[in-house]
Amino acid sequence: MEKSNKDLLRGGQFIVKETQCKDVFTPEDFSEEQKMMKEAVIEFNDREIIPNRAKFEAKDYALTETCMKKAGELGFLGVSVPETYGGLGMDFVSTMLTCDYISSGTGSFSTAFGAHTGIGTMPITLYGTEEQKQKYVPKLATGEWFGAYALTEPGAGSDANSGKTTATLSEDGKSYKINGQKMWISNAGFCQLFIVFARIEDDKNITGFILENDPNNGITLGEEEHKLGIRASSTRQVFFNDTIIPIENMLSERGNGFKIAMNSLNIGRIKLAAACLDSQRRITTTGVQYALERKQFKTPIADFGAIKVKLAEMATNTYAGESATYRAAKDIEDRIALRKAAGNTDQEAELKAVEEYAIECSILKVAVSEDVQKCADEGIQIFGGMGFSEDTPMEAAWRDARITRIYEGTNEINRMHCVGMLVKKAMKGHVDLLGPATAVGNELMSIPSFDTPDYSELFSEEKEMIAKLKKVFLLVAGAAVQKFGTEIDKEQQLLLAASDILIEIYMAESTILRTEKNAKRFGEDTQKTQIAMAKLYLYHTVDIVEKNGKESIISFAEGDEQRMMLMGLRRFTKYVNYPDIVDIRREIAEKVKAEKQYCF
Template sequence: MAELEKDILRGGQFLVKETKCEDVFTPEDFSEEQKMMKESVMEFNEREIIAHKPRFEAKDYALTEEVMRKAGEMGFLGVAVPEAYDGLGMGFVSTCLTCDYISSGTGSFSTAFGAHTGIGTMPITLYGTEEQKQKYVPKLATGEWFGAYCLTEPGAGSDANSGKTTAELSSDGKSYKINGQKMWISNAGFCSLMIVFARIEDDKNITGFIVEYDPENPNGITLGEEEHKLGIRASSTRQVFFNDTVVPVENMLAGRGEGFKIAMNALNVGRIKLAAACLDSQRRILTTAVQYANERKQFKTPIADFGAIKTKLAEMAASAYAGESATYRAAKNIEDRIAIREAAGNSHQEAELKGVEEYAIECSILKVAVSEDVQNCADEGIQIFGGMGFSEETPMEAAWRDARIARIYEGTNEINRMLSVGMLVKKAMKGHVDLLGPAQAVQEELMGIPSFETPDYSELFSEEKEMIKKLKKTFLMVAGGAVQKFGPQLEEHQQLLIAAADILIEIYMAESAILRTEKNAKRFGAESQSAQIAMAKLYLYHAVDIVEEKGKESIISFAEGDEQRMLLMGLKRFTKYVNYPDIVDLRIEIAEKVKAENKYCF
């Protein structure tokens, strides 16, 4: 275990410490048990979800509930739940794997599954008393009951702690009366249990409650009509109204005023699981697109042979590959951190809570990157299908509509961008990540004379790994300058935070793709990884462009005169290749591989 702890970086440390490729987990590292689970989930997805896609698109809410029950019978709802509460007790990687491969049939089922297994169940397993867990978690793990999560209100969205729902203690001290209104509640139409957040008196923070719901005996709970949405059409989404809803005092979740903490930590788990839930959608979109492009002929030629289509296929593949690489890297880090804490004597509850919290930065990064990539992938999928892509007869328009919600779920992407940088700065101030030392080293490097030696980049990825180091210096240069300029007021400069976050995101995603590919090239041979090497290089090339653009935007916003000139020169130095990759050739290689296999094949 000491060996494990030595090799695993803390959350956010990827920015200031080098990660060896041997120390990252990749999808190629799945155990036999995980491979069997993956096959089982994929088979279930094909049989129960994809086969009935038209019914989901026709808003068949009863079908969503029925398939959720079947998922419960198969054990899929309890993958992350300890065996003591009728779950499978599998690790965090298996949790993400299940979420990944069960989510691509339709966004409707993906939403129901994610809301139930994540924010509907996890708050009780992570914060519940033993009595609460014994009473409720087995029912949730097996699909006997379904959970919903009541946080958002008409006036409280991103500002979750500003909710107006109240909880008033009864005169005999035995129960609370909850009054208020919640909206956008997934699974509301068929849930038996709600995690409800309300404010007691004038408390600064909200409090969480476990509220049972029985339509036959509603206890002051009424549901609004089903919302009609752009996508996820068969996902039950309703308003929930509480009118003197009586909840026993023993159903308070954690302590009074701890609801905001519960909400934020439940969202951390939700963010990485949301990233996982977008992965197989990307694979399927690309597979569907390449199959169509191989069959569709124009000017007597399959459109997959045209350079314009090859570009799209290659870019779609590269972003899916990077998303997979980064998501499973972080999932294993979380799993290892949980194991370290359990070995140190923490309860499973405490270990899981702290393990996920440790990587909150990475969870936000993944949520943003993968949710945007799946939307872009679906958009290009429609484009490859041309006019047919806009028709409901083909799967692309539903994929595009379903993908759109992912940028809003679990905190909007704007909120998550600002969170990722804000959390990193807080970690630095607590001494958990040393940003100051490396930032000062970058400042000294900028003042010094650059080396004019031509480096030896003969080894695989030697230049790319050097480029990642330079991109990290860019972030430290930009963030360091911004913190010096604005100090504690930095959080008021949202455009600057968002630009800095984009740099952070690109570093993590590009590095993850490179480390995965390097690890696999070493063990399987570089020739077998030729297209993967091309994808990692292509993704990094775009990452460098984004870092340069966002770095320039940031520097101009907070520096002027000589300081600005020096920082811009540093930016140019840190985003310059010695040997630029031929991205046209890279795209052709990736596209030819996908074309030949007629699917996403990595």
């Protein structure tokens, strides 16, 4: 059902408004077309990527390029590209599930795929002129050409706009001469096209350009970088020495490069979250299968409580990541549809829609990238000594997962980013934080109710807990903004703590809403394990919120204010009926064991 502006929450509004389960999209809502695409991608992965893991680990860059060409022939590189330019023109959720299921075989191929389809192609489809799109996008969509994104420099990482690469206009005004150095450029070794960023004269902001990769045009490459993980992903330095770019290859307007970079990263962040999901599914499946086969003291280690804890947590975090990622993906898709209906072009609609949910994109990037690392780490532990060996897949999964917390903006940057953006939205009037924060303050001054609540309905206590956790965020963020004002961006430790509260609320709420929706339509009996996972995830969320809330309050409040806020924190993080986490973990693990795989 199409959503209206009234029905669809704006980005960040989840923290001040209640979302109904009927209004969230879940993986169980995939259309038949999307299910077919999912199966096609899984089949490709199982045929071309998984059997060649050892070659990828041996730095077979040619294999990565070959697999990319095969992905292009099957249309996977052009899923999000409009049909006009040789792509499949599929919706945003379909682009996400493609990224999800194609990314689990090895981080090397996943990185090449993501760099090409995302930051290598997308800036042209979203910012290019019609001539630029007609010239370049069809080649990129089919895999005839591969793209790379040349932004990072030795002195410009998180501070992307500080790059020193220069663009100098020729005397005849027909071209720019590029000079500078870029580093950590994915796909550099086999790409035919760079999206390169440089500064014109003393401009405040950098400018984007489309550059064809011609070694006779002053372009030289460094040697392949030897990396901890993603070993067969081509990663090189790129040097520009009087490299000529025709003036018509400027991407968007002069000085618009920083905006291109930031908006490209927003899309990259949510797609990176998707790219971590199937890795978690496969690691969990591999872990439980090994645990069922491996015997110690004449007992499969899967029967030991210590291993059950790991299996339960791995499955739960995977399920939560799926729930939140596809919730946000559909919100973006619906916002795109609304903007198109309002008269926006395809480019404007997608740009504005993703920008609207930049907070959720950062939340997902942080949460899912950290969960895939935990999942791989526990996978190694389940395998024991064998997990540390290159003969098993766990150590490669762990190494590949490590980069996800760094690229598309480090997790520290994204943590501060999501809270900072929320505060800016509040100042612009897009999200009302002041009203709800004031209401929470008033609530603390009132006498709490001692009535026994009715928790007879599924998730009634859990949903009330989510509402209380939102009050914690409003309590902390409201007081912090009042104290520090526009200087709050300098309080990085406080922002990190507040962001963990915000992140965990979104993830826990998404998990509960997905499960509630499916329980209502499929029956609670079919969702027993999912209900257990939702409760387990929320239990951890309460602990994280309490810890970070306490740390935050103590850091800036004193005396009576501090005592009042800490009292509120205790009130808002207290269960009426604590869940039996030991029993819940056991239930989840037994389900995974019985199915011998991640099965949700």
